Amino acid sequence: MKASQLLFDNLIETDPRTGIITFNQKRSVLVSVEALGLLRRDLINTLGMDRAKGFLMRYGWEWGKKDGETVASMYNWKNPKELMLAGPVLHTLEGVVTVEPDTLEITESSIHFTGFWRNSFEAEEHIEYYGVNNDHICWILVGYASGYLTSTFGKDVIAYEECCVGKGDAHCRFAAKTVEQLEEKHKAYLNYYKAESLVSELDRAYQELNNINQTIIESDKIHEELTNYLLEDRGLAETVQYVAQVLNRSLVIDYYNKKIESAFLNERDEAIYNNWADRFIYTEERHHDIATFPVRANNVNLGRLVVIGHEKMTQKDQLVINRARSIFTVQMYHDWKITRSLWKKKENFFEEILHHSNAGYEKFSHLFHFLPNNPNRIISIKVEPAEKRQDIMQFLKLHPVYSKNDFFSNDEFIIMILTNEDIHKILDISSNLLGCLRSQFANVRFYIGVGRESKNLASLRKSYEDARSISNFIHLTSPSDSLISLYEDLESIMMFLKGTNQIELIEFYRKTIGELVEYDKANESNFLITLKTYLDHNGNLQQTADKLHLSIAGLRYRLDRITALCDVDLKTGEGRFNCQLALQIYYAMMINGKKPPII
Secondary structure, X not given: OOHHHOOHHHHEEEOOOOOOEEEOOEEEOOOOHHHHHHXXXXXXXXXXXXXXXXXXXXXXXXXXHHHHHXXXXXXXXXXXXXXXXXXXXXXXXXXXXXXXXXXXXXXXXXXXXXXXXXXXHHHHHHHHHXXXXXXXXXXXXXXXXXXXXXXXXXXXXXXXXXXXXXXXXXXXXXXXXXXXXXXXXXXXXXXXXXXXXXXXXXXXXXXXXHHHHHHHHHHHHHHHHHHHHHHOOOOHHHHHXXXXXXXOOXXXXXXXXXXXXXXXXXXXXXXXXXXXXXOOXXXXXXXXXXXXXXXXXXXXXXXXXXXXXXXXXXXXXXXXXXXXXXXXXXXXXXXXXXXXXXXXXXXXHHHHHHHOHHHOOHHHHHHOOOXXXXXXXXXEEEEEOHHHHHHHHHHHHHOOOHHHOEEEEEOOEEEEEEEHHHHHHHHXXXXXXXXXXXXXXXXXXXXXEEOOOEOOHHHHXXXXXXXXXXXXXXXXXXXXXXXXXXXXXXXXXXHHHHHOOHHHHHHHHHHHHHXXXXXXXXXXXXXXXXXXXXXXXXXXXXXXXXXXXXXXXXXXXXXXXXXXXXXXXXXXXHHHXXXXXXXXXXXXXXXXXXXXXXX
């Protein structure tokens, strides 16, 4: 007998009187695809996708196994290969799927069978009700092929899909091999064919639901305890410690890798966190179970919860973490609001003591660490984009160094007050501050202005105005870079920076000596140095010529060219003053290391 000789009429017998259908004297029934589809959907909805997959694969296995036993006993087959090929023919005749065998290689101990499944009812059903899946979904067909081939070949054979319409492929393609030939990922299919019933699946599902219910009850008790912590106004540190003990995992709440609170079960976990967060050794994630959860409230980033363990999280762990995170959020948001209120009070009171010095510092002294009549300097930080300013404030609040200083937000600036010995290390401190901010906020620009040293309230106000003006100036002149500039760098034009529109100041420089600067750059000349030297020597030709190692005639030629380029009369006091001021503006901008912008 050949597989191609199988005909539907020879396989199926129908008794018109009783309506009984038999296949090799065994009763059969015709079942519609809609009914099978309904069964499939109910199983998925009741048991879940993975359990339904196992049940339907076992169902297909038994179906294929019985068909294999039946067709093997009905005929004398020409050879084992024809018996193997009879399975696809039988599956096609039964209307389940159109099978197109591709290759079939058989030895005494192995089989390798490939082919295509066309018009799979399972793929059509799944896509209609569940959409395209991430995995192969012709579970009955896979089970049928595995059961049939195992029955007829006499050794365990596992079929699997290489492509599936149900996961978005152009066609369904199957392959079947004996277990010894299978890749490890396909050997896992053996687990689906263990002798289990729908009852056992439901029992297991019930047990899981029962476990979930118990987990919810236990997590509710923990949540109730956490709520009590909140109502009793306990601190964040206590709450973190409690949750760490419940989970038996180390917990850290940080903000840009700066620890806010932590509860480490041991020194090893602390080292793991430091390697991962501070040193960026991300292999720690592969060796340990590290999970992170954002802590946010009202669109405010409050920090990050880091959970460190050495076993995979259970469902109970995840529930507890979610409950705990809500409590952490409330506690941290409360602290954030208090901090914001303190910053606002500092801002208001600082303005008060600057503008109404007779109001007295004493009533505000509890808010500040500095003394107005001691040496102080003001640092102003302008942040771009501006909406990052609150993140920067929160970062500074948590920083072990900068949190010791008085700082607050004012208008578009962050204001920091340096006192005592810090003012003598102002360049190092401001450089370290800029480096720290840039390392933590890669896409943010900072314009740091440092005001003059002050020793009383009057000069403190000047230092404050200096710092803000300098921040604005370096932002205007070098908008694409983060920069620092000190009062000492810009002292000669500070009066103009604070009393004049800074854009107009730059326009004045460009109008006065702009062409001269561009001429020097284009021709590699040094007329600008000639002009500065001439003005530095109060217009004395001989002293200027001696300084520049020029003849008087050579100096006169240069001055004539400068006069023409700048359209200025250097013999008048007004002309010299304008050039002197323009030079001061130019060199102030050059201190920042940037070309003046084109206005």
